[in-house]
Amino acid sequence: MIKKNILVTGSNGLLGQKIIYELVKRNNVNLIASSRGNNRLVNKSGYNYIDLDITNKKDVDKVILEIQPHAVINCAAMTNVDACENNKKACWDINVNAVEYLARACESVDAHLLHISTDFVFDGNSGPYRENDMPNPLHYYAESKLASEKIVEKIMTRWSIARTIIVYGITDNMSRSNLVLWAKSEIEKGNMINVIDDQFRSPTLAEDLSNGCIKIIDQGAYGIYHLSGPKTYSILELVYIVADFYKLDKSLINPISSDSLNQPAKRPLVTGFVIDKAKENLGYNPVDFFEGIAIMDQQIKKNEI
Ligand SMILES: NC(=O)c1ccc[n+]([C@@H]2O[C@H](COP(=O)([O-])OP(=O)(O)OC[C@H]3O[C@@H](n4cnc5c(N)ncnc54)[C@H](OP(=O)(O)O)[C@@H]3O)[C@@H](O)[C@H]2O)c1
Numbered sequence: 107m108i109k110k111n112i113l114v115t116g117s118n119g120l121l122g123q124k125i126i127y128e129l130v131k132r133n134n135v136n137l138i139a140s141s142r143g144n145n146r147l148v149n150k151s152g153y154n155y156i157d158l159d160i161t162n163k164k165d166v167d168k169v170i171l172e173i174q175p176h177a178v179i180n181c182a183a184m185t186n187v188d189a190c191e192n193n194k195k196a197c198w199d200i201n202v203n204a205v206e207y208l209a210r211a212c213e214s215v216d217a218h219l220l221h222i223s224t225d226f227v228f229d230g231n232s233g234p235y236r237e238n239d240m241p242n243p244l245h246y247y248a249e250s251k252l253a254s255e256k257i258v259e260k261i262m263t264r265w266s267i268a269r270t271i272i273v274y275g276i277t278d279n280m281s282r283s284n285l286v287l288w289a290k291s292e293i294e295k296g297n298m299i300n301v302i303d304d305q306f307r308s309p310t311l312a313e314d315l316s317n318g319c320i321k322i323i324d325q326g327a328y329g330i331y332h333l334s335g336p337k338t339y340s341i342l343e344l345v346y347i348v349a350d351f352y353k354l355d356k357s358l359i360n361p362i363s364s365d366s367l368n369q370p371a372k373r374p375l376v377t378g379f380v381i382d383k384a385k386e387n388l389g390y391n392p393v394d395f396f397e398g399i400a401i402m403d404q405q406i407k408k409n410e411i
Pocket of ligand 1: 115116117118119120121122140141142143158159160161180181182183184185200204222223224225269270271272273274281282
């Protein structure tokens with residue numbers, strides 16, 4: 107059996123880890139995980155790990171030339187929206203320049219590149235959005251992600267872009283929290299939390315996003331795909347659902363408007379995706395938020411990731 111080489115960049119992140127833990131189960135894949143610094147996954151067997159900073163063009167070229175991957179899944183990014191606003195150079199280096207290095211290197215060895223993008227490419231005035239709706243980024247992170255999409259589309263022959271929305275889940279040694287973990291932990295500690303009531307999103311279970319990405323690679327599905335959860339809620343509704351699930355004190359949730367938050371980067375109000383294309387073409391079938399929290403809760407309880 108000829109094994110396909112698959113390289114995952116940003117494998118220490120939430121999505122990266124889920125993809126590694128799924129692909130490592132396959133015996134027809136030669137799996138290479140890569141991220142900045144040490145491998146933070148607890149399970150280190152069944153795949154190879156490379157310390158790869160994707161902003162280093164020489165290293166990107168060398169790794170891709172050596173591996174000759176069938177596919178590369180780029181999960182590496184600077185994902186903190188306000189940090190991107192405050193450190194534009196680092197944001198552009200990671201989210202745009204490095205994606206160009208990956209795209210050029212993949213093109214030179216005829217690899218399929220799957221790049222991950224965001225609902226934030228849209229302005230939030232007319233969600234839910236389809237793949238061919240017109241982007242209009244409101245902040246620097248969003249601008250950087252849209253610029254990376256355009257580079258991939260322009261340079262490459264075999265490319266896919268998976269856009270996603272508020273990813274929640276749990277995995278090993280996380281460098282970053284997410285909505286479910288943040289709300290649960292703050293309310294459990296008895297802290298009052300301010301929660302936005304005028305922004306609407308379709309939350310995405312990390313496993314669903316990971317499965318959607320793998321389907322894209324398996325099926326050689328090129329182009330743009332919207333991969334989110336199936337339903338749109340306000341952020342406030344999502345936090346109430348988390349509080350209900352864990353039977354937490356909802357009086358600690360303080361609804362506020364986006365304007366009163368004064369964040370460095372202005373967020374779009376109503377996003378959400380129409381996911382019909384992914385459902386029809388890929389067989390993508392994500393769970394709703396209620397089911398997603400229950401799945402995540404089982405993983406927290408079993409300490410299984
Ligand atoms: N999470 C969401 O709600 C969400 C929503 C929309 C779109 N997305 C997109 O989905 C993708 C995956 O996000 P995620 O949630 O898995 O984010 P994440 O948990 O923050 O993972 C990103 C990973 O990229 C790594 N990384 C950063 N700079 C790097 C570099 N120069 N070289 C190599 N690795 C680098 C980070 O390393 P460290 O851990 O060492 O910092 C981190 O492990 C990203 O493209 C993101 O923009 C995410």
